[in-house]
Amino acid sequence: xxxxxxxxxxxxxxxxxxxxxxxxxxxxxxxxxxxxxxxxxxxxxxxxxxxxxxxxxxxxxxxxxxxxxxxxxxxxxxxxxxxxxxxxxxxxxxxxxxxxxxxxxxxxxxxxxxxxxxxxxxxxxxxxxxxxxxxxxxxxxxxxxxxxxxxxxxxxxxxxxxxxxxxxxxxxxxxxxxxxxxxxxxxxxxxxxxxxxxxxxxxxxxxxxxxxxxxxxxxxxxxxxxxxxxxxxxxxxxxxxxxxxxxxxxxxxxxxxxxxxxxxxxxxxxxxxxxxxxxxxxxxxxxxxxxxxxxxxxxxxxxxxxxxxxxxxxxxxxxxxxxxxxxxxxxxxxxxxxxxxxxxxxxxxxxxxxxxxxxxxxxxxxxxxxxxxxxxxxxxxxxxxxxxxxxxx
Amino acid sequence: xxxxxxxxxxxxxxxxxxxxxxxxxxxxxxxxxxxxxxxxxxxxxxxxxxxxxxxxxxxxxxxxxxxxxxxxxxxxxxxxxxxxxxxxxxxxxxxxxxxxxxxxxxxxxxxxxxxxxxxxxxxxxxxxxxxxxxxxxxxxxxxxxxxxxxxxxxxxxxxxxxxxxxxxxxxxxxxxxxxxxxxxxxxxxxxxxxxxxxxxxxxxxxxxxxxxxxxxxxxxxxxxxxxxxxxxxxxxxxxxxxxxxxxxxxxxxxxxxxxxxxxxxxxxxxxxxxxxxxxxxxxxxxxxxxxxxxxxxxxxxxxxxxxxxxx
Amino acid sequence: xxxxxxxxxxxxxxxxxxxxxxxxxxxxxxxxxxxxxxxxxxxxxxxxxxxxxxxxxxxxxxxxxxxxxxxxxxxxxxxxxxxxxxxxxxxxxxxxxx
Ligand SMILES: Cc1ncc(C[n+]2csc(CCOP(=O)(O)OP(=O)(O)O)c2C)c(N)n1
Ligand code: SF4
Ligand code: SF4
Ligand code: SF4
Ligand SMILES: [Mg+2]
Numbered sequence: 140x141x142x143x144x145x146x147x148x149x150x151x152x153x154x155x156x157x158x159x160x161x162x163x164x165x166x167x168x169x170x171x172x173x174x175x176x177x178x179x180x181x182x183x184x185x186x187x188x189x190x191x192x193x194x195x196x197x198x199x200x201x202x203x204x205x206x207x208x209x210x211x212x213x214x215x216x217x218x219x220x221x222x223x224x225x226x227x228x229x230x231x232x233x234x235x236x237x238x239x240x241x242x243x244x245x246x247x248x249x250x251x252x253x254x255x256x257x258x259x260x261x262x263x264x265x266x267x268x269x270x271x272x273x274x275x276x277x278x279x280x281x282x283x284x285x286x287x288x289x290x291x292x293x294x295x296x297x298x299x300x301x302x303x304x305x306x307x308x309x310x311x312x313x314x315x316x317x318x319x320x321x322x323x324x325x326x327x328x329x330x331x332x333x334x335x336x337x338x339x340x341x342x343x344x345x346x347x348x349x350x351x352x353x354x355x356x357x358x359x360x361x362x363x364x365x366x367x368x369x370x371x372x373x374x375x376x377x378x379x380x381x382x383x384x385x386x387x388x389x390x391x392x393x394x395x396x397x398x399x400x401x402x403x404x405x406x407x408x409x410x411x412x413x414x415x416x417x418x419x420x421x422x423x424x425x426x427x428x429x430x431x432x433x434x435x436x437x438x439x440x441x442x443x444x445x446x447x448x449x450x451x452x453x454x455x456x457x458x459x460x461x462x463x464x465x466x467x468x469x470x471x472x473x474x475x476x477x478x479x480x481x482x483x484x485x486x487x488x489x490x491x492x493x494x495x496x497x498x499x500x501x502x503x504x505x506x507x508x509x510x511x512x513x514x515x516x517x518x519x520x521x522x523x524x525x526x527x528x529x530x531x532x
Numbered sequence: 533x534x535x536x537x538x539x540x541x542x543x544x545x546x547x548x549x550x551x552x553x554x555x556x557x558x559x560x561x562x563x564x565x566x567x568x569x570x571x572x573x574x575x576x577x578x579x580x581x582x583x584x585x586x587x588x589x590x591x592x593x594x595x596x597x598x599x600x601x602x603x604x605x606x607x608x609x610x611x612x613x614x615x616x617x618x619x620x621x622x623x624x625x626x627x628x629x630x631x632x633x634x635x636x637x638x639x640x641x642x643x644x645x646x647x648x649x650x651x652x653x654x655x656x657x658x659x660x661x662x663x664x665x666x667x668x669x670x671x672x673x674x675x676x677x678x679x680x681x682x683x684x685x686x687x688x689x690x691x692x693x694x695x696x697x698x699x700x701x702x703x704x705x706x707x708x709x710x711x712x713x714x715x716x717x718x719x720x721x722x723x724x725x726x727x728x729x730x731x732x733x734x735x736x737x738x739x740x741x742x743x744x745x746x747x748x749x750x751x752x753x754x755x756x757x758x759x760x761x762x763x764x765x766x767x768x769x770x771x772x773x774x775x776x777x778x779x780x781x782x783x784x785x786x787x788x789x790x791x792x793x794x795x796x797x798x799x800x801x802x803x804x805x806x807x808x809x810x811x812x813x814x815x816x817x818x819x820x821x822x823x824x825x826x827x828x829x830x831x832x833x834x835x836x837x838x839x840x841x842x843x
Numbered sequence: 844x845x846x847x848x849x850x851x852x853x854x855x856x857x858x859x860x861x862x863x864x865x866x867x868x869x870x871x872x873x874x875x876x877x878x879x880x881x882x883x884x885x886x887x888x889x890x891x892x893x894x895x896x897x898x899x900x901x902x903x904x905x906x907x908x909x910x911x912x913x914x915x916x917x918x919x920x921x922x923x924x925x926x927x928x929x930x931x932x933x934x935x936x937x938x939x940x941x
Contacts, residue, residue: 163615165612165615191616193612193656195652196652197652199604199605200611203608203609203611206601210612211612211616211617211620212625213620233602237601238856337859339574339599339613341571341628342628344571344862345598345859345860346594346598346599346859347598347600347857348858349587349588349860350583350584350587350589357851362851537889537890537894538890540894544899547863547867548866548867548898548900548913549870549871549914550898554874554918555897555920563897563899586866589858589860591866591868592866594863753918760918760919761920763918763920764895764920764924765923
């Protein structure tokens with residue numbers, strides 16, 4: 140019988156790896172992810188989980204160990220944040236290049252300097268082009284579910300890409316919520332054993348990680364693109380199966396809230412979506428025509444779904460919790476992607492970029508109301524604006 | 533244990549068609565090491581000459597499973613393979629009972645950028661045999677100095693000039709000693725000038741459970757500036773002059789595996805190579821003095837590391 | 844076997860070479876300027892040249908060790924190290940040294 144438990148986001152991530160029957164965990168501590176790997180090491184120590192826990196001497200090595208273990212046929216898990224993810228950067232491209240479906244939890248945290256252990260999305264956004272599947276959870280239940288989803292999608296033979304699920308540091312990593320933990324049999328049904336076509340095996344010697352000169356490199360880059368594009372269908376299929384087996388339904392890519400007839404729509408990712416949803420509900424009661432789209436799967440980017448959801452709106456407020464320094468008006472990366480998705484549309488809404496919650500700055504309902512005012516007061520003739528919300532002048 | 537030349541198998545697992553320069557000392561080392569390790573082996577290579585010359589897609593010079601991920605992490609890559617095999621075997625998902633896990637990296641990938649991953653692998657006790665082939669510079673990128681480049685050597689980033697006439701000003705980092713200080717079950721130095729000794733050490737390492745480190749001196753005709761037929765001779769001279777000492781530390785016991793009653797003058801070694809051609813007689817005298825001193829204090833230095841010494 | 848000029852749909856993933864020893868098709872013998880010539884009378888089959896060849900291209904015959912010229916790069920190590928001076932390096936036809 141599935142059971143109820145009150146657990147933190149970090150514990151939910153650890154449970155996802157455990158229920159996935161992970162073989163090799165390699166990790167390095169960093170706030171706010173640390174307790175996730177502590178739980179795993181405890182379960183390995185107690186015998187509750189049969190896995191190798193490799194306490195790597197750096198995140199670079201942790202990711203390397205996961206890649207090499209995956210290349211050897213093992214299901215792997217790691218978790219990191221911020222500086223740790225930045226230190227892994229080199230290996231993230233190698234993980235996707237070698238097509239090793241490593242799964243990683245990110246406890247989203249700002250990047251130094253100044254040093255900050257608090258939450259924004261700069262760390263994972265900096266890796267958005269690394270060839271990883273990227274998902275962003277909003278609550279603890281979804282954290283657990285996304286962890287399983289990452290294995291299922293990443294290991295699919297049509298995909299074979301690494302996958303990260305991102306949860307907001309402290310807001311989610313350290314928040315306790317009531318979740319349903321499934322039966323192991325349900326997970327086993329959802330997630331077949333990992334059996335890659337190629338693996339390091341003395342009875343069939345292969346070479347992995349060769350030198351690709353200009354005669355070949357481009358073809359392998361294209362293969363990676365094909366895999367990422369194939370992931371779109373696989374993500375949908377996996378969500379259908381998920382609902383069948385676990386009885387919980389998610390929109391695979393974007394979740395819509397009061398969008399159908401809305402003149403004003405916010406686009407968010409992660410835990411801040413809760414605050415936005417709350418205010419949207421209030422504003423609706425007050426008669427405002429407002430809705431919310433929450434992006435769950437960021438890579439592959441759901442440009443068609445988004446277009447469909449927002450093209451009827453007058454103004455779309457895209458919430459970024461990271462910055463693309465030096466991009467147009469130094470807007471956020473999500474803003475760039477959404478704008479690009481709209482380019483082909485005949486009829487397109489005005490767009491506004493709302494940058495908030497940088498370095499852990501709290502986003503309050505009154506700030507969301509301030510955001511809404513920005514949308515309402517958009518001047519049709521003006522070029523887009525990038526507003527920083529909650530900033531002192 | 534010994535290795536007999538007459539009994540060595542014909543099979544190679546580092547195969548012809550690789551693109552190493554003619555006379556490459558590292559290629560000799562890797563071929564011999566793989567001959568000892570045999571087919572039940574998985575190799576993790578660091579970026580560097582051996583990796584590049586063996587894996588220009590779709591050419592694969594390896595006869596065993598091989599993986600390369602990056603430059604600084606051969607030890608971590610091998611750790612990951614080893615960890616996977618350990619758990620998959622325990623779970624009954626794979627049946628191979630004895631697989632050798634080798635990490636292979638150059639001196640740059642070991643002494644410099646890779647030393648952290650190497651230290652981590654050793655400390656965690658992975659059953660990985662780590663081979664450093666030491667050609668005493670970053671050869672793959674075109675002969676830049678590494679911390680393993682010897683004092684006085686020319687490289688493209690330690691060029692002798694008016695202001696700095698000596699070339700490389702710093703002495704060679706002693707990685708084997710660092711690995712002895714890790715207290716792992718087996719550490720050895722070796723040289724392609726003494727191929728059977730090298731092979732015996734590899735065999736010993738493979739038979740001991742746990743991490744091992746073997747540092748092999750592998751002259752490089754291209755980077756050291758000598759004729760390609762002199763590779764073995766240069767390697768032997770390094771040992772005979774005391775520039776490179778052959779020993780092993782097995783379970784905490786040190787044994788000098790090539791004992792010299794008298795050192796040849798270092799000049800005999802230095803003068804074989806263009807990279808030392810700028811050295812003056814005084815420079816050579818200084819190097820000679822350093823070698824003499826190091827040689828005399830060698831055993832005592834290891835005693836201080838807590839290692840016992842075999843007669 | 845990976846087909847020269849194959850497209851991305853045909854190639855195995857991730858630049859994996861799915862079989863060992865495909866370097867054998869790279870005939871490095873073409874690099875050679877000097878060729879080792881063995882004096883069969885002098886060869887005692889001591890295996891030293893076979894042991895030390897960086898290419899692993901010494902082949903054992905009935906009465907001596909010969910060179911696989913498909914791969915021999917002509918480094919001269921075998922000639923230098925042969926204890927019986929049984930190998931001589933001779934200039935390849937068409938090659939010259941400046
Ligand atoms: C992170 C990183 N920095 C630099 C390089 C460039 N690089 C490739 S190989 C190499 C030198 C390798 O030197 P060494 O380990 O001694 O091996 P060798 O080439 O001498 O065999 C360098 C600097 C790289 N590939 N990755
Ligand atoms: S540069 Fe030196 S080490 Fe590298 S392949 Fe050539 S001879 Fe070997
Ligand atoms: S080294 Fe000389 S004697 Fe020995 S096998 Fe080779 S050719 Fe014959
Ligand atoms: S010349 Fe060099 S490559 Fe050719 S057979 Fe002799 S040792 Fe091998
Ligand atoms: Mg080197």
